Amino acid sequence: MSRAVVLVPLGVDAGRYAAELAEVAAATGASLAFLQAGSPSVTDELDRLAGLGVRQVELVGLGLGAPTARSWLRRVAGHWRRARPEVEVLVGGRAVTGEEAPLRSPAWEDVPGHAHQVLVCRGPRCSARGSAATSAALDAELRARGLGDDDVLVTQTGCLFPCNQAPVVVVHPDDSWYGGVDPDRARAIVADHLVGGLPLPDRLPRARP
CATH class of the missing domain: 3.40.30.10 (Glutaredoxin)
Known part of the structure; x- marks a missing residue:
């Protein structure tokens, strides 16, 4: 298998639909991974597929009420690809280059000061x-x-x-x-x-x- 498709529900409550999403993935020949609050994570699924010899992975983000999470899917995929450049990753039909914004930022260093x-x-x-x-x-x-x-x-x-x-x-x-x-x-x-x-x-x- 040289190519794979992964369905990625993006919302924090996507796990609620895990059984139904797994059925959709199986029916379409895809696998399933979660951006947040679910298992397997996107990076774990990418690791698994790379271990099977897959050299191209298309990540299909499923919004499910999480529009702002879509940019995070590219960030996470870019973070993973920097360590595994031999695997081509696509998000929304566009190649992930590894030059996407990192997962770390000075703005996220300190514990927030909320009351x-x-x-x-x-x-x-x-x-x-x-x-x-x-x-x-x-x-x-x-x-x-x-x-x-x-x-x-x-x-x-x-x-x-x-x-x-x-x-x-x-x-x-x-x-x-x-x-x-x-x-x-x-x-x-x-x-x-x-x-x-x-x-x-x-x-x-x-x-x-």
Whole structure:
């Protein structure tokens, strides 16, 4: 086998569709790799194919709600190809040269100085119950109030475990856990907790050892 095609779902919750995507890949003679929050990673799959003697790989990015991740696919492929120049890699029909922007930058050296970090669960149950809309509402409300990553860092995560409370959102360093966070409740978290400094009274109880 001298050529291979790899389907690469780009979104953070793409793992939710892993079984269906694997069926599509198998039906089309492709393999499957994940840009984030999934296995195998793009670099692991490229390593596997190179080990089989493949000399041309086409990576097909599947947006699935992650438009900004597409440029990262080229960066990751470029990072890999700098170490394996004997394998030709294509993204979107264009050759990856190895001269793409690196994975490191001076802007990403220091731990950010945000006052709060908000974790939005994007596990299977939370995703099924609307956490994509929750995340979008958080981002929109923060932008409307002029708050960026240096103020509040929003991070989408895998399963946070109290799945019956989906969608789940956690605010740190306050260790405040919220359940049933629809878009309206997300906006209230921004207004009352992140801006007003008063956590909502109906937070989820937090048991500690």
